[in-house]
Amino acid sequence: METIMTRRSFLKKSSLVLAMGAFSGSLKLVNVSSVQATANPSFKPHAFLEIAADNTITVWVGQTNLGQGTHTGIPMVIADELDAAWETVQIKQAPAADPFKDPVWHMQLTGGSTSIRHRWDLLRTVGAAARQMLMEAAAQQWKIPAQKCTTKDGRIIHPEGKSLSYGQLTLAAGKLAVPEKPPLKAPGDYHIIGTPRQRLDIQDKAMGKTVFGMDFTVPGMCTAVVARPPRYGASPESYDDQAAMAVKGVLKVVPFENRIAVCAETAYAAMTGRDALKIKWSKGSMPGLNDAFIDTVFQDHLEKKGAAAKSTGDVKAAFADASQTLEQQYKLHYISHAQVEPINCTAHVEKDRCRIWAPTQGATLAQMTASRITGLPPDKVRVEILPAGGGFGLRGEPDPVTDAILLSKGLDRPVKVINTREDDFSNDYFRPANQSCITAGLDREGRITAWSHKVASQSIMMRLMPQNVQNGIDPDAVSGTVDMPYEIPSHHVTYAMVDLPIQVGWWRSVGYSINAFIVESFMDELAHAAGKDPLQFRLDHMEKGSRAYNILSMAADKGGWDSPVPEGRARGIAVTACFESFAAHMAEVSVDKNGRIKVHRMACAIDCGTAVFPDAIRAQAEAGVVMGLSVAFHEKVSFADGGVKTSNYSDYRVLTMSEVPEIAVHIAHNNLKAGGIGEPVFPSVAPAVANAVFRATGVRLRELPFQTGLLAKG
Amino acid sequence: MITLNVNGKKRTVDADPGTPLLWVLRDNLGFTSVKYTCGISECGMCTVLIDGDAQRSCIVYLDEVLESEITTIEGLPEDHPVKVAWIEKQVPQCGYCQPGIMLQAADFLSREPNPTDVQIDEAMDNVICRCGSHPRIKKAIHLAARLAVKQGG
Structure with missing residues (x-):
């Protein structure tokens, strides 16, 4: 595997990091004798890891802190293999730099629940290699073979009981070569992985000390608010820059491309100045775009043939032989990320360098974007990743970087670009709407023999990675339909790509977040049509003993699927397999005569392989339920007159405290490769x-958000 | 110049009297723990205590609070039951909404020292946490209530 670092690749990577001025101590490891040894040299066997003479262990994390727990989970893995004392471990945020790129995706990107699962081997190897070097250093000092030494809590232990701390060995260990394939621990020997730990970022967050992108300042900075087209494809026709300039604190009005920035001494002045512009916008590329029009476009696409995304077995023949067939349509509307911290980016473009400070999920993309616009090589673009107030995929988009770079370049000073809440809704890259139609055939025994599935949606990949769209198929758009956890002999999936100017992008769980609702609802419809228990019906179509089978069984067992149901309540179940993990939910609900649904409790079972940081897994799973219910009950973006109509949380409700049920999270414990968390629990x-x-109720809800009006009696 | 009393200290600001308190605190005084999110009093992230009452600083104007004592999250002591409980229950995820929610919780607990789940649901139903830390907020409020009794005793 390429995740195992070689000494050569390490050297190469460290020198790049050094060139960017990121880590002044990095060279000491590779050839400490060539470097002027300081009194307290630190040992730095990898860009991720630095051990100081005072025994402090610093783990540099290149991922973005969105509160997902990665900034504690990553150090937990390294520290475990290192046999470190957890109390001595601290984290530092790394900037955009090659060593922090995802070993699978070759980009520094926080998304797709990849932070640990794509670095599972790398992180363990970093810790294990450092431990082996420290053991070797101690063994040389004691003149015994390294195999005779053991490690515990940040110390190398001599067979006779004496010991040296890691901090005492930094100079000697730094002279050694980094082993390519250090032995990794047996899972039974983990002492940090899988244990209860406090998140390392929570203290500051609870004290209000965390500096998010919105809070960041740099000397000489001005703040810019950008007026962007309120309708897709529109541009400004007229505006009153005098009125904006008359606002106290406004420094400059800058029209650029299809938008106008107001730069000011303060955020409030910039916002007030922008309001004063009173811009008249052109009609845009599709002035007739509204909710009703969108619906007809999707309906038209469901009638189209579409491109084949999967074709196994003979669906036609299977339908002819079926004892009954069922056909249904499902509809999901566009939804917003609605992350709480508005989109922002601070940039300073200078003659020979560029600096960016952003709560970005896409550090490499931010660096590339800045490099392209400024003409500076990527190593002259320093991207500092700031803590983000939510992201859910949206912060991978480089738009705020583009604006901040262009404005800083034009104004020749640092500029912080901030969105208002209204800007965030109007310019979001929404989770794509989806309309789907499924036909399935059941045989006499109630087994599914054929499944024909048509998906109509916009493509995210066409904009971001068109090379990944082949034969008309956006793999994200059909994920969850072509790889269902069920065994179906004849399975056909087609995709009709909808072309609308609406901006769509990655949103938590991406395709699975959409298609799981459709697949798991329709599986339920088939179970009832077959006269089977919905749990048993699913299990009957799965490979017995598979991870999906087991996690579904666990959700049912722990949730009490077979226990007596309290008066007036009912239970439902669903399962998904995605991001190398397996998750299932059991819901217990009641519905009153007005159609009001109350979710009393949710049980979540998750198999994410090795459960590195169980409390963070629980937190993500609780969060997945809250966000999942929010999307089920409330979330929908509206469009009118060629643009986004939804403007703020007043017309985009999200779930609040009184609607949050009792949530029980059950983690399946095993020693498999660590899988994803944030996405699969949704x-x-x-x-x-x-x-x-x-x-x-006997009423099937086939639309998100739920049309609860269908449930009202009389 | 206008004088404002924040976290027990008098501070002078050069701002229009009609400026929302949120922006005075953030732009002029650097209290960036007071968060901007919706600007229309929908989310609760800009909440501060004004003479002990949780209020949304995006719709309070500078000239309305000249005589008031304003408290931000920094103004609560580090061993305040709400802060201790928030850490103990590992509440924050992204953490952006938490200072406002914690201040609202502190105000709520000062009026309702031993709340039920239903009372918490009602008192905390008008704030937004997009990460979904609600179950832990509820647990932390219960814990803070117990800690306050201990501290008081």
Whole structure:
């Protein structure tokens, strides 16, 4: 595997890091004798890891802190293999730099639940290599073979009981070669992985000390608010820059490309100045775009043939032989990330360098964007990754970087570009809407023999990675449909790509977040049509003993699927397999005569392989339920007159405290490769609830957000 | 120049009297723990205590609070039951919403020292946490209530 570092690749990577001025101490390891040894040299066997003479262990994390727990989970893995004392471990945020790129994706990107699962071997190897070097250094000092030494809590232990701390060995260890394939621990020997730990970033967050992108300042900075087209494809026709300039604190009005920035001494002055511009915008590229029009476009696409994304077996023949067939349509609307910290970026472009400070999920993309615009090589662009107030995929987009760079370049000073909440809704890259139609055939025994699935949606990949769209198929758009955890002999999936000017982008769980609702609702419809228990029906179509089978069984067992249901309530269940993890949810609901659904409790079972940081897994799973219910009950973006109509949280409700049910999280413990967390705990929430609602009422909810009006009696 | 009393200290600011307190605190005084998110009093992230009452600083104007004592999250002592409970229950995820929510919780607990789940639901239903830390907020409020009794005793 390429994740195992070689000494040569390490050297190469460290020198790049050094060239960027990121880590002044990095060279000491590779050839400490060639470097002027200081009194307290630190040992730095990898860009991730630095051990100081005072025994402080610093783990540099190149991922973005969105509160997902990665900034504690990554050091937990390294520290475990290192046999460090956890109390001595601290974290530092690394900038954009080659050593921090995802070993699978070759980009520094925080998304797709990859932070640990794509670095599982790398992180363990970094810790294990450092431990081996420290052991070797101690063994040389004691003149014994290294194999005779053991390690515990940041110390090398001599067979006779004496010991040296890691900090005492930094100079000697730094002279040694980095082993290419150090032995890794047996899972039974983990003492940090899988244990309860406090998150290292929570203290500051609870004290209000964390500096998010919105809070960041740099000397000489001005703040800019950008007026962007309120309708897709529109541009400014007229505006009153005098009125904006008359606002106290406004420094400059800068029209650029299809937008106008107001730069000011303060955020409030910039916002007030922008309001004063009173811009008249052109009609845009599709003035007739509105909710009703969008619906007809999707309906038209469902009638189209589409491109084949999967074709196994003979669907036509299977339908001819089926004892019954069922066909249904599902509809999901565009939804917003609605992350709480508005989009922002601070940049300072100078003659021979450029600096960016941004709560970005896409550090490499930010660096590339700045390099392209400024003409500076990437190593002259320093990207500092700031803590982000939520992201859910949106912060991978480089738009704020583009604006900050252009404005800083034009104004020749540092500029912080900030969005208002209204800007965030109007310019979001939404989770794509989706309309799908599925036909399935059941045989006499109630087994699915054929499944024909048509997906109509916009393509995210066409904009971001068009090379990944082949034969008309956006793999993200059909994820969860072509790789369902069920064994179906004849399975056909087609994709009809919808072309609309609406901006769509990655949103938590991406395709799975959409298609799991459809697949898991329809599985439930088939179970009822077959007269089977919805749990048993699913299990009957899975490979017995598979991870999906087991996690679904666990959700049912722990959730009490077979226990007596309290009066007036009903249960539903759903399962998904995605991001190298397996998750299932069981919902218990009641519905009153006005159609009001109350979710009483949710049980979540998650198999994410080795559960590195169980409390963060629990936190993400709780969060997945809250967000899943929010999407199920409330979230929908509206469009009118060629643009986004939704403007603020007043017309985009998200779930609040009184709607949050009791949530129980059950983690399947095993020693497999660490899988994803943040994404897989989301998709099966909404279908579990819809399935419970059907059992409570006999009414099937086939649209997100739920059309609860269908449930009202009389 | 206008004088404002924040966290027990008098501070002078050069701002229009009609400026929302949120922006005076952030732009002029550097209290960036007071968060901007919606600007229309929908989310609760800019909440500060004004003479002990949780209020949304995006819709309070500078000239309305000249005689008031304003408290931001920095103004609560480090061993305040809400801060201790928030850490103990590992509440924040991204953490952006938490200072406002914690101040609202502190105000709520000062009026309702031993709240039920239903009372917490009602008192905290008008704030937004997009990460979904709600179950832990609820646990932390219960814990803070117990800690306050201990500290008081």
